[in-house]
Each structure stands twice: as C-alpha cells, then as structure tokens.
Amino acid sequence: MMRLSVVENGHRFSQKIILSIIRVTTGRRAPDILRTLMYRSEFFGKPVNQWLEATMRGSSHWSVAERELFGAFTSHVNRCPF
Amino acid sequence: VAGQAASLFLCAIDQAEFSLWCLGVLQSGCRKQAGSIRKSLMNMHLAGLAQQLRDTVLKSSGVTQTTLRQAVQARVAAVSRGSVEATEDVPVELQTYLDKVAKHAYKVTDKDVDSLKQAGYSEDAIFELTINAAVAAALVRLECGLQVLQGGA
Numbered sequence: 001m002m003r004l005s006v007v008e009n010g011h012r013f014s015q016k017i018i019l020s021i022i023r024v025t026t027g028r029r030a031p032d033i034l035r036t037l038m039y040r041s042e043f044f045g046k047p048v049n050q051w052l053e054a055t056m057r058g059s060s061h062w063s064v065a066e067r068e069l070f071g072a073f074t075s076h077v078n079r080c081p082f
Numbered sequence: 083v084a085g086q087a088a089s090l091f092l093c094a095i096d097q098a099e100f101s102l103w104c105l106g107v108l109q110s111g112c113r114k115q116a117g118s119i120r121k122s123l124m125n126m127h128l129a130g131l132a133q134q135l136r137d138t139v140l141k142s143s144g145v146t147q148t149t150l151r152q153a154v155q156a157r158v159a160a161v162s163r164g165s166v167e168a169t170e171d172v173p174v175e176l177q178t179y180l181d182k183v184a185k186h187a188y189k190v191t192d193k194d195v196d197s198l199k200q201a202g203y204s205e206d207a208i209f210e211l212t213i214n215a216a217v218a219a220a221l222v223r224l225e226c227g228l229q230v231l232q233g234g235a
Contacts, residue, residue, distance in 0.1 A: 007205075050135075
C-alpha cells in the first residue's frame with residue numbers, strides 16, 4: 001500500500017478508469033509504480049517515460065533483454081522491487 | 083617487349099587494386115564516421131531527455147517552491163556523491179528524509195513520511211520533493227557510471 005494516499009487514490013477520472021480496468025482484467029490492484037507514473041503524470045510520469053522509452057527501447061548496442069537485465073540487477077542492488 | 087607489356091599490365095592491375103583498396107578504406111572510414119556521428123547524436127538525445135526530466139520536476143507547477151526543489155536536488159546530488167558538505171539550504175526536518183532517499187531509499191518507513199506530515203508538509207509537497215530527490219540521486223549515479231565508462235573515475 002502506498003504511503004501517500006494521493007498517489008493511491010488521487011488520480012484523474014480517466015486514469016481511475018484505466019486503473020479499474022487493470023484491476024478487473026488482471027484480478028489484481030494496479031502496481032505502485034504504475035500509480036506513481038500516472039499520478040500528476042505531467043510532473044514526473046511523462047518525462048520519465050520518454051527517457052525510459054529511449055534508454056530501454058531505443059537504438060542501442062545492447063539488446064532490450066540485456067538492458068532489462070541491467071535494470072533488474074540495479075534494482076536488486078538498490079533493494080527495490082521494481 | 084612482351085615482358086615490358088606484361089609488367090605494365092600487372093602494374094595497371096596493381097594500381098586498380100590499390101584504387102579499389104583506397105575506396106574501401108574511404109567507405110569504411112565514412113561508415114565509421116557515420117556510426118560515430120549517429121552515436122553522438124543518440125547520446126545528445128539521451129542527455130537532452132535527462133535534462134528535460136530534471137527541469138520538468140524542478141519547474142512544473144506544484145505546491146512547493148522551485149527554490150526549495152532546487153535546494154533539494156543540490157543536497158541530494160551532494161549526498162549521493164558522498165560529499166560531507168551537503169548544502170544546508172533545505173529545512174532541517176527534511177534533511178534526514180532526503181539523505182535517506184539519496185543513499186538508501188529502501189530504508190524509508192511510514193514513520194519518516196508521518197513525521198513530514200506532522201511538520202506541515204502536504205502529501206503533494208512530499209510527492210514533489212521525493213520525486214526531485216529521486217531524480218537528482220538517479221542522475222548523479224548515471225553521471226558516475228558514464229565517467230567510469232569513459233575512464234574518468
């Protein structure tokens with residue numbers, strides 16, 4: 001559960017619909033990372049997604065799988081579940 | 083005469099081969115140059131996106147002042163670099179929390195967030211300051227990693 005209730009429940013109506021669809025289709029609550037990216041997305045979600053898209057999916061010497069592995073390892077070292 | 087003709091013929095072939103070799107080298111050089119330019123453009127593009135992220139979380143409208151966010155980014159960047167001279171421009175009640183986010187975010191607890199709320203920070207203010215701290219910490223790590231790759235560490 002989120003520590004900030006605004007990030008848990010403070011999304012715009014359209015985003016709440018998306019979160020509800022995720023809950024219904026997957027049978028699980030939408031993950032915290034998604035809630036964080038969607039909350040006030042113009043503040044953080046949009047610019048960080050552009051950067052992530054370019055670094056994780058853009059042109060590179062490394063394959064997408066290799067980049068995902070780097071990310072997973074870094075998260076593991078940071079003791080971050082995402 | 084026949085020997086001379088043969089010699090000239092072989093010489094002409096040599097010259098043709100040499101010209102082809104030169105063309106190959108030139109083409110390979112151009113390809114390498116194009117690859118290098120493409121790589122530079124890509125790096126510039128990624129650096130631009132990182133800067134855009136930093137600027138957006140710093141300057142977007144919100145409940146906290148840009149000056150406070152700037153101070154938060156500066157402190158977290160200093161702490162992430164291991165600087166003992168972390169800036170003192172951020173309020174005392176924020177310092178412990180920010181230092182935790184900078185060094186080991188997984189240690190943040192409900193108690194840390196509650197103490198900020200008790201100190202008068204709204205949830206949106208905590209969100210904005212945490213995002214600024216996280217972005218600053220991430221970009222310092224990126225910068226350090228790139229320095230290592232470029233042999234500057």
